[in-house]
Amino acid sequence: xxxxxxxxxxxxxDILENITNKWKNKVDLLVHCGDSSLLPDDPLLKDYDIVVxxxxxxxxxxxxxxxxxxFVTHGNDYxxxxxxxxxxxxxxxxxCTICFHGHTHVPHYETYKNKIFIxxxxxxxxxxxxxxxxxxxxxxxxxxxxxxxxSRTQKKIPQSLIDKDQ
Numbered sequence: 722x723x724x725x726x727x728x729x730x731x732x733x734x735d736i737l738e739n740i741t742n743k744w745k746n747k748v749d750l751l752v753h754c755g756d757s758s759l760l761p762d763d764p765l766l767k768d769y770d771i772v773v774x775x776x777x778x779x780x781x782x783x784x785x786x787x788x789x790x791x792f793v794t795h796g797n798d799y800x801x802x803x804x805x806x807x808x809x810x811x812x813x814x815x816x817c818t819i820c821f822h823g824h825t826h827v828p829h830y831e832t833y834k835n836k837i838f839i840x841x842x843x844x845x846x847x848x849x850x851x852x853x854x855x856x857x858x859x860x861x862x863x864x865x866x867x868x869x870x871x872s873r874t875q876k877k878i879p880q881s882l883i884d885k886d887q
Contacts, residue, residue: 723747726857728754728795728823729843731777733854734765736844736872740856741768743875748858754823754841755782755795775823785811792817796824796840805833812836819861828855828883830867837865844872849885853878 725744730737730753737757745751745768755775759766761782766772774782775795785794792812799807801824808820819837827849828842842855854872859865869878 722749722861724750724752724859724861726752726754726821726839726841726859727844728841728856729756729775729826729845730758731756731843731845732758733845734759736854737765739875740844740872741765744858750788752793752821754793754821756823756843785815787815787817790817791819791821793821796822801825801840805836805838808838809834809836821859828857828869828878830857830869830883839867842869 725748727740751769753769753772755773756777758777771786771788771793772782773786773793773795774784776797784798785792792815799811801822812820821839823840825840826843826847827840828847829840831838839857839859841857844854844856846854855869855878856872858868869883871878
């Protein structure tokens with residue numbers, strides 16, 4: 722299974738549309754981890770299978786969604802700036818081994834306490850070393866793999882640049 726994971730688009734709708742159009746027929750699942758600043762019926766979200774509430778969204782989206790063994794949330798409700806302890810507990814309660822989240826605007830991939838955490842960063846603009854907007858393509862097959870892409874150029878971000886922000 723191949724998954725597009727975006728977050729924190731904050732009304733950068735042309736970038737969100739470009740990313741969606743590039744990947745919607747190449748992936749099995751499209752996920753938005755919140756702060757789209759859009760309403761659920763917005764045409765830009767029609768291709769997304771999962772959209773969660775971010776701290777800059779109206780209270781019309783769920784705060785989290787469980788899909789198979791993936792826990793999807795924005796991150797602010799679980800205080801991701803101070804660590805993953807609250808998300809680990811939420812993953813345990815929901816029998817999930819993978820967590821997609823946003824909020825920090827920093828692309829991140831980590832295995833911590835037997836849980837896999839993926840933050841695609843912000844398609845708008847990231848904080849940290851990458852100095853661009855980003856999103857993630859996650860492959861969940863025999864082998865688990867994550868690639869991060871520059872949201873404007875659509876080119877893969879070198880892992881060495883992502884690692885600087887880990």
